[in-house]
Amino acid sequence: MLKRRRVLFLLLWQFVIFVSVFDGYLVLLFRHELYQTELNPLGLLLIQLNGGQVWLLLAAKFVGTVAAATVALLVYGRRPGAGLTVASALAGLQLCLLLFLLLA
């Protein structure tokens, strides 16, 4: 049971990271037109601060992903039940993001 929970956590945790990196990949792919298509106001602000470029947004995404993954891992390391809940919630949000990115 413990092993199964650990595998589930790792799968969810990796899924969260993968979707975040995939989002960054799309930012890089569509960097020339992101100024007009970005919907996230924070993302748009970072693009504007970077003079229309996406590098600041990508850096923020990178740091944010590593920070979120670290926090999830720490929570799981100390309180596995809570860690699994956090990972599940994050994975749910990332699944919504992925579906939006692929279907919208």
Next chain:
Amino acid sequence: MSAEPTNRPEVVWISHPAAAAAASLAVVIFFIGLLGIAFLPREARQLANLQYISVTHSLATSKSQPAVSLFWAIAATGTSGCRHHIVIHLLDASPGEIMFLCPRLHPVALAPGPDADHVLVGNCDGTIYLLDLRHPTAEPIQIGRQPDGGVIELACSADGRSIVSQNTYHLYAWDLATRSQRWRREDVAVSSFSLRPDSESAILSTRCGELIEVDLVDGRTLRTLARFSFPPLATALSPDGRLLAILLDNGHLHLLDSHTAAVRWDKKSSRICESATGRFLAFSPSGKLLVTSGQDRGRDLTLWNVVTGQPIKELRGHINNVCGAAFVTDRSLRSWGTDGTIRVWNLDAGIATRVASLMPPREGT
């Protein structure tokens, strides 16, 4: 039966922040590498086929007609060098929908013609052509030829009877009806000129810093309007001809009464790009707005309130220098530049709503 120890630590090492951060970093980098394998070949193909493209002029002679644009392209590989192209295209056209005109020409200047169906094209050998947009595949009509260098600026008078052209050293006037040269000025080093919409005269700015008005019929100087300590880089007359905007070499933007030369306002601004591509000014159709190049190394545009002289808005989106801009209406603007794109801006929202990317024809087509 025993209760599940849900909160018992399972792996000790991930309780340490440094180890957890290192593990997260490693997985993030792993996925970046994985997606990089998918991303890099596409980018590498683009690099292998890299072309530097710069849109230097773009005209929309009427709202119902497609745009006419000039651009040049240099392939990163090969020895073909720089090629100039004149094209007709819709502003949201895909590369396949661009019509290339007059492939034998090397056009370097473009201006509106005497009516909405014609445009003027200045060639790098100094020849000036009239192009009929209703028959874009027909041979263009030759108006005249500057014997001493390519056309760098071109304009048609409001009554459609005169054309003024400029090369590096001289200014020429042509009669459109007879297709003959009217006059040539060799005594003034013109940096830019604007044709008055309300009379048969032109305002010239010289490299000595003078602003003079000349008669379009015989080329004689009518009067000296003003003298500046620095040479003007660009001038533009408002649609009614009453106001004259001048961009000076020291970064000052002046607004003058074009008849009395009285200064309406004078702005020293680091906002105005002083690079060669950023030397443009354009009034809106109502004359209430003015657009110039902006401060971000010439990649943005600044909108000015003509009455107050205050900057209203910055337009950001071009990824390289902007070469020019023109208002479509008071709420819409087109701009083009060295990133190879033409952008249509919604001025209320401050965003580009349409982007056209121009590409040269493939070899052998």
